[in-house]
Amino acid sequence: MIAYALQQLINGITLGMVYGLIAVGYTMVYGIIGMINFAHGDVFMVGAYVGIIVLTAFSGMGIAAVPVGLLVALLVSVVLCGVYGFTIERAAYRPLRGSFRLAPLISAIGMSILLENFVQTSQGAKDRAIPEPIPGGFKIMQQHGFVVQMSYMQIAIIVTTLVTLGIFTYIVTKTPLGRAMRAIEQDAKMAALLGVNTNRVISLTFVIGSALAAVAGIMFLSYYGVINFFIGFNAGIKAFTAAVLGGIGSLPGAVLGGLLIGLIEAFWSGYATIAYKDVAVYSILAIVLMFMPTGLLGRADIEKV
Amino acid sequence: MTCLLEVSNLVMRFGGLTAVSRLSFTAMRGDITAVIGPNGAGKTTVFNCITGFYRPSEGEIIIHREDQSTLALHRLPGFAIAKRGRVARTFQNIRLFGGMTVLENLMVAQHNRLQAATGFTLLAVLGLGRYRHVEAEAVERAKYWLEATGLTDRADEPAASLPYGAQRRLEIARAMCTDPVLLCLDEPAAGLNPRESEELNALLLKIRAAGCSLLLIEHDMGVVMKISDHIIVLDHGKKIADGAPADIRTNPAVISAYLGDGDDDDEDAVPVAAQ
Amino acid sequence: MSDAVPAVSGRDTLIRYLRDAGGVGILALAIFVPFIGLRLHGHMNGLALGYRPKLLAIGVVLAVLARVLVLIWQDRRVHQGRAAWRAARIASAGKYVTPLLLGFAVLLPLVPGIANFYIDLGVLVMTYVMLGWGLNIVVGLAGLLDLGYVAFYAVGAYSFALLAHYYHFTFWECLPLSGLFAALWGVCLGFPVLRLRGDYLAIVTLAFGEIIRLVITNWISLTGGPNGIYNIPHPTFFGLNFNLGGGAGTFSGFFGIDPDPKQLTTYLYYIIFFLALLTNWVTLRLRRLPMGRAWEALREDEIACRSLGINVRNTKLTAFAIGAMFGGFAGCFFATRQNFISPDSFTFIESATVLAIVVLGGAGSQLGVALAAVVMIGIPALLQDLSIYRMLFFGLALVIMMVVRPRGFVSTRTPSIALGRRKLISSELISEGHG
Known part of the structure; x- marks a missing residue:
């Protein structure tokens, strides 16, 4: 049934956009300093929490304009997550730069555990929910009584992602900062x-990556309406999978990987069992890597002998 | 004298770039065969094809064994070229096991022989079988090559802590511990001082005397002209000359390849000037 | 050491400290306001915010103080070239630490009047020592980054649990089978992906860990899903069980002593102690055999290995399989000790913990791994009163320990063979592998 497939396509793209935004953060950091920033998913979680706190503050003050609230939440969250990213890099990764490869990885895992438990102990382990910020949507088509809907929220998410990615692409390709980032990626010593x-460029890379994660966090919050301190883990792993699937280090690859994973999840949930959707994602990752060892858009690394 | 290595119509393409085109040559058993040519002539690519790091786009690389049988190297998986083809190599940028000692490097080189004696590792873990005996033999072989390369005193030091010249010699010793019929050396004299270069010549002649043939890429014409029996000259992926050192020295095509186009500034590599 | 300090005026230092600490204060304020300063409360119609200004102030002050302490510590450290000296000290201390630690481990359950809790804690720590040693083969020796080691722990545990549940197998029958199954899984999973390099391998192993956990969680008809499997039998002592009822056929009945839960715990303790020692012994043997040397060579330079005729893929596969086998043994033991297993015990955090033990111990060092397991598992377990903050401190400690000692506790390598005396090799020279 085409209508059903179309609905899954819409859902998958929305989800994929969120993954893609987080994946860009992974891939940026990987490209520039070659480490897996395991705490990145938790910055996304922090972003979502900041969002829910700002929205609660707004409704506490009796301000009812939800879109304005969302926009403010987005800005506050972007700034605060930038601070988080900056601090994490300074405290946990910079002292380890240029040392044993596994050390920053363990430090990042520690940072991830720290952030999760920081949020858990300070805000509680319970799920926190908000009402749907922008209800309603378009009816796209109807077939055999099945209505294909694209909610306003989904449109907002897709538009926000595209705008964010547009700004981001501009920064990376057109600005001196972007040039410096690419130079470090090629050869840090020479740069x-x-x-x-x-140091400054790497710091800014973390800030930008975290800001993207914050955007993703706000979108996750407004799309699903429910968050807890643990959402960063799952989303982080999915986004990291997306980055690897697309070819880690490749920015378009991260977005492509995110979209693919969103689509796999949506279609698998729609047509097979929802229980095994993550198994499907990971299996497809393994299969893709078997045939394309550096992901879909990753540069094949030919080892010079 | 019999043929040991036969390369015929070897072609190696990287995307649109043809690094080696229709190259054919033979290396005789017991000879030192040198492959020379200006920078970018495709020498290392030929080496990587022979030793299995690249799969040739076209052509054949055949090893003729002493029992008249042949082995097609271009069909073997990379590691089997050393194991079954008994072709060993060194690298232009030295590749040692830096965190392991000199002796350990030489023991790793004898992996296949030692592994065969461990009874799928299981017996050796339990201390059974003839492993201990085989290991003692391996240590003796390692000692022989340590002696030959002048590294005996440094046997228990980590390979990465050796000076450059010693690392080069260790790499040769390690390759020899695999008991090869053909040893391929990628610029063994690069970065050596004249005295070390002399010692290297002696070592290579000793290896040849021990029954192992050599194939070497070299820039240092002093080494090439003095010790090789047979020289192949490459330019832009093609063979432009093939013969004894005396012939190569006077070959006009070779001289023009090194001097003619003016796009090569490697003065040291000029064969005539080196004499 | 004060004579080595260049002349820096106290005033400059003070200004530097103030500036730095001030920056940290501002960052801390930004970081803490939404989480410590504000608190979400569930409310009748949605959420409401509470305020905790005092707690916020304490948090910021603590952060600033911590920063100042770090600055002081760094300034003192800059002028001491003691790293080499310390490495030598630790290495020489190792000679005494190993027998001491071993003696302590042997005697722990025999200490008169020791509470069951401490023996049980010993069992827990020892399980992680074993897991650490098992993973050390893969990460420390072969240099392959495995983020899904818990998968093999789970395979071992569920092999036993399922065989016991459906076919009434006993622990001793299942122990070898668990290891075998785990090793087989290791081969099956490793075969297609071991040619991947570096972080690609890491994410695939992580994915396998998750796949196994998800399948166990969702295959409810076989595994009971999230509810897990109950009544997994405890091990027997030459056919004698440890029922607290006493009587014929029980350990206490046979030896004519009073039943005591400590008897079972002690027995479990010695089983895992033996298993851990077995892991260690096999690893030490393998290091001196061609296979172990090939693993280390692979970590140092894969291309050189290939040029020497070493089958790189098979060598990686053996490391993966043997590491997995020990994970399987440990899993089987975990199941029999717990009596009950569920997928919750096999999350990524377990893999991360074991990997952290290996890295913190000093990849490749057996003693270091054991010490790290004691520090990382033993100490948090003793701090049970702080249970909600335990993981918080665990994460913090991981970061701090890595920043302070990125190469781990014991970072030197002992050669596997020598003509003369074995000299330790400094970590600076050792490669960490790319796989």
Whole structure:
């Protein structure tokens, strides 16, 4: 039934956009300093929490304009997550730069555990829910009584993602900062010799990546309406999977990977069992890597002998 | 004298770039065969094809064994070239096991022989079987090559802590511990001082005397002209000359490849000037 | 050491400290306001916010103080080139630490009057020592990053639990089978993916860990799903069980002593102690055999290995399979000890913990891994009163320990063979692998 498939397609793309945004953060950090920033998913979670806190503050003050509230929540969350990203890099990763490869990985895992439990102990382990911020949607088509709907929220998510990615692409391709980032990615030592302030660029990379995660967090919050301290883990792993699937280090690859994973999840849930949707995601990852060892858009690394 | 290695119509393409085109040559058993040519001539690519790091786009690479049988190297998986083809190699950028000692490097090189004696590791874990005996033999072989390369004193030091020249010699010793019929050396004299270069010549001649043939890529014409029996000259992926050192020295095509186009500034590599 | 300090005026230092600490204060304020300063409360019609200004102030002050302490510590450390000296000290101390630790481990359950709790804690720590040693083969020796080691722990545990549940197998029958199954899984999973490099391998192993957990969770008809499997039998002592009822056929009945839960705990303790020692012994043997040397060579340089005729894929596979086998043994033991298993015990956090033990111990070092397991499992378990903050401190401790000692407790390597005396190799020279 085409209507049903179309609905899954819409749902999958929405979800994929969220994953894609988080995945960009993973892939950026990986590209620039070659580490898996395991705490990135938890920055996303922090972003969602900041969002729910701002929205609650708004409704506590009796301000009813939800879109305005969302926008403010988005801005506050972006700024605060930027601070989180900056601090995490300074405290947990910078001292380890250039040392044993596994050390930053363990430090990142520690940071992830720390953030999860920080939020759990400070805000409680319970699920927190908000009412749907922007209800309603378009009816796209109807077939055999099945209504295909695209909610306003889904449109908002897709538009926000595209705008965010647009700004982000501009930064990476057109600005001096972007050039410096790409230079460090190619050869950090050489870039430093040529006067690129490596530390500053790496800090900014974390800030930008975290800001994207914050956007994703707000979108997750407004789409699902329910969050808890643990959402960062699952979303983080999915997004990391997306980044690897697309070819880690490749920015378009991250978005593509995110979309694919969103679609796999949506279609698997729609047509097979929802219980095994994550199994499907991981299996497809393994199969893709078997045939394309550096992901879909990753550069094949030819080892010079 | 019999043929040991036969390369015929070897072609290696990377995307649109043809690094080696229709190259054919033979290396005789007991000879030192040198492959020379200006930078970017495709020498290392040929080496990587022979030793299984690249799969040739076209052509054949055949090893003729002493019992008249042949082995097609281009069909073997990478590791089997050393194991079954008994072709060993060194690398232009030295690749040692830096965190392991010199002796350990030489023991790893004898992996296949040692592994065969462990009874699928199980017996050896339990201390059974003839492993201990085989290991003692392996240590003796390692000692022989340590002696030959002048590294005996440093046997228990980590490979990464050796000076450059010693690392080069260790890499050769390690390759020899695999008991090869053909040893391929990728610029063994690069970065050596004249005295070390002399010692290297002696070592290579010793290896040849021990019955192992050599194939070497070299820039240092002092080494090439002095010790090789047979020289192949490559330029832009094609063979432009093939013969004894004396012939190569006077070959006009070779001289023009090194001097003619003016796009190569590697003065040291000029064969005539080196004499 | 004060004579090495260059002349820096106290005033400059103070200004630097103030500036730095001030920055940290601002960051801490931004970080803490939404989470410590504000608190979400469930409310009749949705959510409401509470305020905790005092707690916020305490948090910020603590952060600033911590930063100042770090600054002081760093300033003192800059002028001491003691790393090499310390490494040598630790290495020489290792000679005494190993027998001491071993002696302590042997005697722990025999200490008169020791509470069952401590023996049980010993069992827990020892399980992680074993897991750490098992994973050390993969990560420390072969240099392959495995983020899904818990998968093999789960395979071992469920192999036993299912065989016991459906076919009434006993622990001793299942122990070898669990290891075998785990190793087989290791081969099946490793075969297609071991040519992947670095972080690609890491994410695939992580994915396998998750797949196994998800399948166990969702295959309810076989595994009971999230509810787990109950009544897994405890091990027997030459056919004698440890029922607290006493009587014929029980351990206490046979030896004519009073039944005591400590008897079972002690028995379990020695079983896992033996299993851990077995893991260690096999690893130490393997390191001196061609296979173990090939693993280490692989970690150092895969391309050189290939040029020497070493079958890289098979060598990786053996490391993966043997590591998995020990994970399987440990899983089987975990099931028999717990009596009950559920998928909750096999989450990614377990893999991360074991990996952290390996890295913190100093990848490749057996003693270091054992010490790390004691520190990372033993100490948090003793702090049970702080249970809600336990994981918080665990995460914090991971970060701090990595920043302070990125190469782990014991970072030197002992050669596997030597003509003369074995000299330790400094971590600076050891490669960490790319796989």
